[in-house]
Amino acid sequence: MAVTVIGVDGGALPQGAAEALESARLVIGGRRHLAAHAPAHVRTLELGALEPALGALGALTGAESAVVLASGDPGFFGVLRALRERGLRCAVLPATSSVARLMARAGRSWDDVAVVSAHGRDLRQAINVCRARPAVAVLTAPGAGPAQLGSGLDGWRRTLTVAEDLGGEHESVVTVDPAEAATRTWREPNVVLCQADPDAVPARGWSAGGEPLPPASGWALPEDEFSHRDGMITKSEVRAVALARLAPRPGTLVWDVGAGSGSVAVECARLGAATIAVERDEAQVVRLITNATGHGVDVRVVEGAAPQALRELPRPDAIFVGGGGSEVVAACAHAGAERVVVALAALDRIAGTRDALRAAGYQVEGVQLAAARLAELPDGSSRLEGTNPVVLLTGVRCG
Secondary structure: OEEEEEEEOOOOOOOOHHHHHHHOOEEEEOHHHHHHHOOOOOEEEEOOOHHHHHHHHHOOOOOOEEEEEEEOOOOOOOOHHHHHHOOOOEEEEOOOOHHHHHHHHHOOOOOOOEEEEOOOOOHHHHHHHHHHOOEEEEEOEOOEOHHHHHHHOOOOOOEEEEEEOOOOOOOEEEEEOHHHHHHOOOOOOEEEEEEOOOOOOOOOOOOOOOOOOOOOOOOOOOHHHOOOEOOEOOOHHHHHHHHHHHOOOOOOEEEEEOOOOOHHHHHHHHOOOEEEEEEOOHHHHHHHHHHHHHOOOOEEEEEOOOOHHHOOOOOOOEEEEOOOOHHHHHHHHOOOOOEEEEEEOOHHHHHHHHHHHHHOOEEEEEEEEOOEEEEEOOOOOEEEEEOOOEEEEEEEEOO
16 A cells, blocks of 8 residues: 655645646545545545544555645645654645745745644643743644634733734735734634744854754753842752752743742753743842843742732743742642742741641642852862752642
8 A cells, every 4th residue: 555645835836746636546635625625536534633534544455555745845844744654655835834835925034933833732831832932833723723723822921923824825924912812713723833032133043943942051040140148049059959850841930939049040941941020029020131131031020029019920831939938839739730840948837838738739748958059268179169058849730
């Protein structure tokens, strides 16, 4: 059995497509693709759920051939992966991907653009990448389109370029802010480019999608990499363990509550996570913004006191609590995060914090961290200089 996967982009079919269609015993594709390209004499199967199509392909004999019609480049977030997973070796005749067409319409280079798909996936992951990265292309789906992206980006400075029916007779490309996107009805299919600054010219890089993760300069940076007040900053050794527990990565959202100078929020953003830093002290907020700007990351800053400031924030995947009392910890424990990490310097707060996390359904573990760093003496020799011990309590949601 021979299977040819043909990309369709609204223009002429790729070279060799007509011959493959004429000789096929079965043509599979979406309704509009079949209507436009399937020969009248060939048996067709409309592509909806994938299982019936895979079953029909498996029923063909070794001498029979089939064609699968797919939008754009079938190897780019397309049907080719599912066919290969079933052991089907395919000849592929690709068309231009919707992302390449979108970037051409926008007149923008796209080797720095992260590409995410909302097809059959949790839309929150795509939204979190849009919150974290300066330029993201989103392959949308019904119920996970421009309106839903716009709603999820409330509070972030972003611009959305929405391309509808690319290559079709109703093609339209418009640029709107997230608030307007959330209120409009959009034609399917569509694809979205989300940008922090549409006028920015991206720096020349060497890898597609931006810098590799983790960052080349590492993580748990020294304290002097941040602006802070009189040593009031989460020490690098504590930050290293906290980052391991928070597991920040692309597609996740991390809250840094009682953020201070924002070192944890900045580090999470450097590892690809979307981040929100909550801080009530105006002077610390200025330092936080300075630190995020200096490290080239986008941290959303919420100036206000927790827990009140937490009430309208989008649901996090992980929370770091660097400041605040039992009321703040209790509010964070009930925010729906998979992980909550609390840094404590006062021993009398350990039991209450542990109990609050357990009551909210978390399994809790704790560790005391006390580092001793090399310090130079006047004669050139070294001694060990201790840092103040800190207890990290980590709650991981059961199940």
